[in-house]
Amino acid sequence: MTNDNLNKLLVFCVLFCAQKTSIVHGAQALETKVALLLHAEPENPKCFAEGMSDLTCFWEEDEERTGSADQYSFIYTYQNENSSECSITALPAAGGKRLYFCRLSQTQLFVPLDIRVFRDDLLIHNRSLFIELVFLLDPPANLTLTSTGTQGQLKASWLPPSLKYMGDSMMYEVSYAMAGSHIGKVEEVQASSELILRGLQSGTKYKVRIRVKLDGISYSGYWSAWTDPVLMETMPGDLDPLIVSLSLIISLVLTLLSLLVLMSHRRFLLKKIWPIIPTPESKFQGLFKVYGGDFQEWLGHSTGGLWLRPAYFYSEEFPAPLEVLSEVSLGPALPSSALPPKASEALGEEDEDEKLKRVDSALEGWRETPQEHWPMDQLRAIHQHPAPWTQSSLLESHDAYVTLNAQNHSGEELLDDILEETLPLQVLFASGRTSSESRSDLGSFQQSSGLGRLSSQSSFEYPNHTWPPKGPGYTYMAVADSGVSMDYSPMSSSKIDDIGKGVIYTNEYKNEIPAHRRPIGTPIPFAF
Amino acid sequence: SKSELDFITHLIEKPSYWLEWWAGRGLPSPVRPICDPRVLDRFIMEARDTETALRGCKAGCGVTGTFVVPLTNVDFVVWETKDTEEQALEVQSGMSLFGQALGAVRESVSRVAVQILIDNNKSNIHSLGQVLRSLHIQDLPLPPAPAVGDLVTRKVSSLSELLHVHTNFLRGKVRLLLTNAPACQQNST
Numbered sequence: 001m002t003n004d005n006l007n008k009l010l011v012f013c014v015l016f017c018a019q020k021t022s023i024v025h026g027a028q029a030l031e032t033k034v035a036l037l038l039h040a041e042p043e044n045p046k047c048f049a050e051g052m053s054d055l056t057c058f059w060e061e062d063e064e065r066t067g068s069a070d071q072y073s074f075i076y077t078y079q080n081e082n083s084s085e086c087s088i089t090a091l092p093a094a095g096g097k098r099l100y101f102c103r104l105s106q107t108q109l110f111v112p113l114d115i116r117v118f119r120d121d122l123l124i125h126n127r128s129l130f131i132e133l134v135f136l137l138d139p140p141a142n143l144t145l146t147s148t149g150t151q152g153q154l155k156a157s158w159l160p161p162s163l164k165y166m167g168d169s170m171m172y173e174v175s176y177a178m179a180g181s182h183i184g185k186v187e188e189v190q191a192s193s194e195l196i197l198r199g200l201q202s203g204t205k206y207k208v209r210i211r212v213k214l215d216g217i218s219y220s221g222y223w224s225a226w227t228d229p230v231l232m233e234t235m236p237g238d239l240d241p242l243i244v245s246l247s248l249i250i251s252l253v254l255t256l257l258s259l260l261v262l263m264s265h266r267r268f269l270l271k272k273i274w275p276i277i278p279t280p281e282s283k284f285q286g287l288f289k290v291y292g293g294d295f296q297e298w299l300g301h302s303t304g305g306l307w308l309r310p311a312y313f314y315s316e317e318f319p320a321p322l323e324v325l326s327e328v329s330l331g332p333a334l335p336s337s338a339l340p341p342k343a344s345e346a347l348g349e350e351d352e353d354e355k356l357k358r359v360d361s362a363l364e365g366w367r368e369t370p371q372e373h374w375p376m377d378q379l380r381a382i383h384q385h386p387a388p389w390t391q392s393s394l395l396e397s398h399d400a401y402v403t404l405n406a407q408n409h410s411g412e413e414l415l416d417d418i419l420e421e422t423l424p425l426q427v428l429f430a431s432g433r434t435s436s437e438s439r440s441d442l443g444s445f446q447q448s449s450g451l452g453r454l455s456s457q458s459s460f461e462y463p464n465h466t467w468p469p470k471g472p473g474y475t476y477m478a479v480a481d482s483g484v485s486m487d488y489s490p491m492s493s494s495k496i497d498d499i500g501k502g503v504i505y506t507n508e509y510k511n512e513i514p515a516h517r518r519p520i521g522t523p524i525p526f527a528f
Numbered sequence: 529s530k531s532e533l534d535f536i537t538h539l540i541e542k543p544s545y546w547l548e549w550w551a552g553r554g555l556p557s558p559v560r561p562i563c564d565p566r567v568l569d570r571f572i573m574e575a576r577d578t579e580t581a582l583r584g585c586k587a588g589c590g591v592t593g594t595f596v597v598p599l600t601n602v603d604f605v606v607w608e609t610k611d612t613e614e615q616a617l618e619v620q621s622g623m624s625l626f627g628q629a630l631g632a633v634r635e636s637v638s639r640v641a642v643q644i645l646i647d648n649n650k651s652n653i654h655s656l657g658q659v660l661r662s663l664h665i666q667d668l669p670l671p672p673a674p675a676v677g678d679l680v681t682r683k684v685s686s687l688s689e690l691l692h693v694h695t696n697f698l699r700g701k702v703r704l705l706l707t708n709a710p711a712c713q714q715n716s717t
Contacts (some may be wrong), residue, residue: 052604078601080682110700111601132699164604165707168565217569218699 032225033136034058034099040222044125045074045102045117048136048222052164055104055131057086057115059124065094068118074102077114107131135214135221137161140172143210146231151202154232158210167191171215173223179205179231190215202237328426562662563712565703571652572698578645579691591636591687595629598622599680600696602704612710616665618680619659619705625681626694627653633687649694656702663709 038060039045047057057074061067074086086102093099107113117125140158141414148155157173160167168191176197177184184207189195200206207229214221262269281288284298291298582589598621607615627650634646684690706712 080599106603106605108603110696111599130696165704168707217572218703220645 029138030056036222036225037136043127045115045127047115047127047129047131048086048134049107049131050136050138053105053107055107056101057103058099058101059117060093061098061100063098066098069100069120072100073118075116075118076104078108079112079117132218133220135166137163137170137212137214137221137224139224139227140210140212141227143208143227143230145206145208145230147232147235148196149235151235151237152198152200152231154197154200154206154208154234155194156197156208156210156230158227160193161212166214166219169215169219170212171219172210174206174208174210175226176200176206179207200234202234205231234506277435389464537633539705546602560661560662561664561711562710563706565707567659567701568698568706571656572695572703574652575649575691575695575698578649579688579695581645581689582642583688585642585687588686588688589637589642590640591633593632593636594683595690596625596681596686597684597690597693598625598697599630599682600693600700602700607704612665612705612708615701615705616660620660620665620700621680622697622701623653623656626690626697629690630694633690634672649691656698659706663706663711665705665709 027368033048033050037048037058045057045059049055049056069090072088075083076086077083086104089101090101091099091101110130112128115125115127115129115132116123138161140160142157142159144157146155146157147153154176156176158172160170163170171188171190172192174187174189174195174197175184176187178201187195188199194256197206197208208231209226209229211224211226213223279288286301287295287298289294291301440526600620610618628652630646630653634643634650637643665672684693
């Protein structure tokens with residue numbers, strides 16, 4: 001017994017709870033529909049049908065006019081039938097207003113229905129309608145989104161309202177938009193329970209909702225409320241093969257272009273990135289690799305390289321025996337001490353010969369300038385006619401000739417003498433004679449401090465103006481001082497007759513004073 | 529088959545074809561039932577258009593007299609209690625009443641435009657008869673038997689009201705019968 005009672009109680013509770021839930025749901029749905037109709041229907045009373053055999057009508061009254069439900073009467077009349085009355089219920093609404101409802105549970109369609117509402121015998125509302133034309137359905141249920149397997153597509157499916165005879169008269173409106181966006185699209189579909197949404201973006205979340213309405217041919221009504229939105233993400237997009245191939249081609253073209261630009265400017269770029277440090281190795285073959293920079297040794301051993309490139313010799317500082325003839329044409333006022341006598345020592349003949357050979361062959365390209373002819377002519381004359389010098393046979397200018405011979409003179413005093421040599425010369429040859437602005441292409445005479453092997457001989461040493469020839473093979477330089485500039489002309493004693501054909505070269509002597517004295521015989525560093 | 533397709537196409541596009549068929553031009557009767565709701569929907573829309581067009585007709589377009597029309601109201605609860613034959617009887621008797629009324633109207637109107645519209649509706653009624661026949665719904669002989677009774681009829685006195693009732697009848701009872709015909713229930717699953 002107790003069990004039966006308990007079971008009954010349990011069943012009752014379940015049913016009650018279910019009803020309560022459904023009542024709550026129904027109340028919510030009613031509230032939504034009322035709000036919809038208040039917005040959509042201008043006439044009063046507002047009526048809607050939810051199913052095949054019902055009709056709900058309501059109207060709203062302001063606060064000041066509200067009264068009890070008993071004050072109102074709802075009279076409805078079908079065509080060719082007698083009138084009937086509907087019972088009214090009142091419900092509170094927002095803003096202090098009241099809603100009065102009338103609900104019919106048995107209706108006739110496809111026939112006009114007259115409705116009249118009275119308040120205290122006063123007709124307040126009058127309306128004629130067809131019930132099949134005022135349907136307001138519940139939103140479709142079970143809206144689901146699925147993937148169709150194709151990119152940019154989603155399939156929406158739903159459950160149509162369960163109304164008999166009206167399935168093929170229903171039309172749906174599907175609204176879809178990207179999640180978070182307010183701009184969406186709407187698609188209509190008739191008498192169907194699914195729709196494929198196309199043209200969607202890949203890999204994007206979409207929000208879809210749907211509402212239903214009867215199509216208006218046989219049945220009609222208002223748009224239902226929207227369903228709750230359903231979210232679904234579309235399939236992730238594959239790379240469009242066309243886009244992939246185009247981007248590959250473009251990147252390839254750009255790479256080729258950049259390579260072409262790089263290759264065409266590679267020298268410039270290499271210079272910037274990896275600047276070439278110039279080395280003199282190319283001009284001195286074997287100097288650094290074989291002789292470790294010992295120029296003296298290299299000079300003694302290298303043969304072929306020098307003769308092949310005579311043009312470079314003009315800038316090279318090769319020590320060579322040099323004889324500069326100096327002529328003093330000034331008076332006895334000249335202090336003899338100003339000109340330090342230089343002891344001249346002849347080199348070993350073997351050195352002389354070797355050097356002469358080198359010198360001769362190197363100066364094949366040497367050419368005479370007209371300006372330099374006159375001291376050479378004088379010298380030629382001197383050599384051909386070795387007569388004591390007289391003032392008249394010599395140049396009228398105060399020419400001085402200095403002989404420089406390479407010698408193994410030890411001692412620092414020679415270096416000092418060499419360094420100071422230019423000074424007394426300048427003092428000695430100061431004159432007012434105008435000079436012919438002839439520049440010798442032999443270059444300027446600069447003394448190298450390291451030329452320990454050179455000796456100088458001045459014509460002052462021979463007051464009788466006798467200039468003993470040094471023998472065959474000597475190369476000497478004629479210095480012609482015009483008082484303003486000094487011209488130096490290389491000469492060879494052995495080939496004085498062939499001065500034009502002789503190969504004589506000039507050196508550039510740097511008149512530099514070293515920080516420390518170099519011992520004689522050490523390699524001479526050349527600065528380029 | 530092609531002949532059936534041609535028949536259906538003609539039924540939809542050229543209702544006057546039915547008149548020719550009715551005269552017995554020897555075309556085979558359709559075997560397959562016509563269950564497409566769009567067929568009836570087109571008739572309904574044309575009836576509505578006619579009603580709208582002739583609503584503003586002055587002096588009832590010159591139409592006088594009263595016409596017997598069927599009742600159009602449908603109570604679903606009551607309707608579902610009736611079987612198909614009873615429903616079919618209601619529909620067919622109603623259609624015949626409308627046919628008669630429209631025939632009488634056709635004779636009394638003088639305007640050509642009104643005549644064309646009335647003729648169209650009359651041909652639609654005939655086409656509907658064919659559709660019902662295709663659904664194996666037996667046809668009633670014209671005119672309707674008096675046994676139908678006045679319970680299901682009433683009288684109207686204007687053309688606009690006649691057309692209005694005609695539209696309601698098509699939307700209601702005729703449609704319900706067609707969409708729920710047993711012959712169409714197998715196809716609509």
